[in-house]
Amino acid sequence: MAFVKALVLLRNKNMISPIDLHMLFFQLLHCQDKNLRQFLKENIVTDIKNINSKGKNMKLNKELQNFMYEMLTSKHAVAAKTSLDVMVELYNKHVWNDAKTVNILASACFSKVTKIMVAAIKFFIGKDNEEAEETDSDCESENENNVLKSTMMALKVSKKTKKKQRKLEKAKYIAQKNQKKKKAKASFDFSALHLIHDPQDLAEKLYKRLEKMNERFEVKLMTMNMISRLIGVHQLYLPNFYPLVQRFLFPHQREVTKVMVFAAQAAHNQVPPDDLEPVVRTLANNFVTERYSSEVMAMGLNAIRELCARNPYCMSDDLLQDLTQYKTYKNKGVMMAARSLLSLFRGKNPELLAKKDRGAPSELRMEKKVEQFGENSAVSYIPGAEILTFKTQGDDEGIGLGDTDSDDEWVDVSHSDNEMDTEEENNKAVNKSTDGNKEEEKVFSTKDALKEVMKLTAKERAARAADVVSSRFLSDADFAxxxxVQAAKEVEMFSNSRKNKKRKRAVENNAESGELVSLKSIEMIYKKRKHNKDARMETIMGGREGRDKFGAKRGRMNPNASTTNREKFKTKSFMMVKYKVAGKQKRSFREKQIRLRNSLLKQKKNY
Incomplete structure (x- = not known):
């Protein structure tokens, strides 16, 4: 350790080349001293970060990366694991975040050492230790609260000195700092998956290893997670992966919700429906049945919804109509899961639904064409740009790249000899443009402009939108x-569907699904949420707004009104009310016996 510290001091004075020093440090990683290995690792990361602080030294980085790749393939497990940790830390610190580093780390996923393989896979899928971190933070916060309370109590009881005051302030500062850390959201970077050179080959190799893997079940889950993310992000085709996932889709299976997430992540539009249809059938048969609890049924429906959001072609009309019948189920979680599936297919493919479940067709739905598997329809315009042909209030003329006077009329800029002929032609063009663009010259309000757009047919909207997009540049206000317009089309019913337009359907959430599926979307079970004290008090105080002050009212509304019997009772003398007050006092057991005996004797005399 003393020699290493001396070498680090020489390196800080730039008296030793970094290549020679790092090669020596990596050879010293074979030592059995844990503190020395940690010190070496920290100095390697710090030195490489300082070298690339002002500008990246590509030649030096290339040599160091080649050397670390050799260390990853070395037989010494500790040295290989340390070199892997160094590369991961340099990537997270945005020092080595290039494709070469990512592909070197990808090669570590096939290491024979389990720790190295798990560390490499964790780098690509992100750390899945949110629950453990939450429990640790809860325990730490409880300990800190106890320390803070004891410090404050000691300060109250004992003599207030400057030392104890500083101790209290320090405890408060630590508590506030940890509270901010707890509220901060963890951010994971999945861009490394996009930098892999050959994702298809990597996914196939990982799948072959997964089939022969004898590791713990948690390691298998991590490998399945990485394969599913590779398939979803790069839209790969790995048909053997879906039967493998299908074997784990049972309610009694451990971590079955994560397996559902992997099945949904591995689905995309380019997967044939024949490969995904058995997975959907398995989810429906094993989960969406009344022999299981309502939570299991809700999770099954949520998993089917997430999978169909990425590939709606794997759903058949018979199965979908059976699943949507749970929209009136007695349990709220199952009911909401079935309705979310129904809402999804109203936008994706309403023809698969029963006629009564399709809902009133909206303008946006009628414009969109239901695509079949493998079909990709492209348009030459921006849907909704037809509103820009109507001049609305607040539009400033002459602002923007395309907003010029040429939008409204023709301008003569010719300087040729045939000036009269061109002037006549321009006059004719002006007359035609003024006759055909009377609507554009009129200034509409935003609401009236939306109404005018809804009056147009689909072909007219497409033609106007194409003209606008091809003739001008669009600003941020135009995109707004x-x-x-697109939001209005989502709500507005199709004009030829029905006459009664009083009821308007709610906006359907048909947003495109992201690359990754969150576990909360599968475990999303609708129940009455538990409110803490702060939430309850906020609800109570919100209900008190705008009403009279509660409590006993002092004084009279009418001072000339007569007094009540209760008020008169307070002004009477004590001799008049003492018997009444004495009667309300509690009787002893002896007094109760005497009164009972007297009442029985009185009844006997009467009879």
């Missing part, structure tokens, strides 16, 4: 108008 386009988004407003």
């Amino acid at each position: 108008k386009i988004a407003a």
